[in-house]
Amino acid sequence: MIIKELSDIQELNVTVANSTKTTVKWLITKEDGARYNATRHFKIQPGGQIGIHQHPEDHHIFVLQGHATFMDDKGNKKEVKPTDIIYIPPNEPHGIMNDGKEPFIFLCIIPYL
């Protein structure tokens, strides 16, 4: 059993997919022996975003704090709030925009394919 504190985990800038004002903490990864998936903790500051992108991995997302808008590549938009759950299937374009006034924080689980 491995137990970690969130504050001990390094916070990294996210620059992929034209992302801005976004950081990530990789909570559980291969380095912990996890072979099936990784659990990450993202924070998007107000006015920041993760640009629309896609990849073969799916996403399980759980909103911890704040509000934001999820987007696809067809102009569809949907607002989310704390405790909302989002599933992004493999290869589906997705992006997130923090148009709120507080940090938008969420967990995102991604498989090791």
Added chain:
Amino acid sequence: MIIKELSDIQELNVTVANSTKTTVKWLITKEDGARYNATRHFKIQPGGQIGIHQHPEDHHIFVLQGHATFMDDKGNKKEVKPTDIIYIPPNEPHGIMNDGKEPFIFLCIIPYL
């Protein structure tokens, strides 16, 4: 993209592993098209527990609310708090006891093997 509200998801009693006062909501599953893993939301009421058990699936756990004690089969115990992260490797015995005064709530990701 599938977006759900936590309050819309059915809450089920957990009875495996001599569990007591414990419920689960399956947030994202195969029924959503998720082929790699499932994300669950557990709640253990004060005085409740999930008994010590083991299985080939690993667990990625993130504490959302409350305090509890994680246990193994060798008498080791460790207290956890909100935002703590726990990794349970495959086949490792583990149990959780809510010895606190408020519900203990956590996310637990499990792979589809």
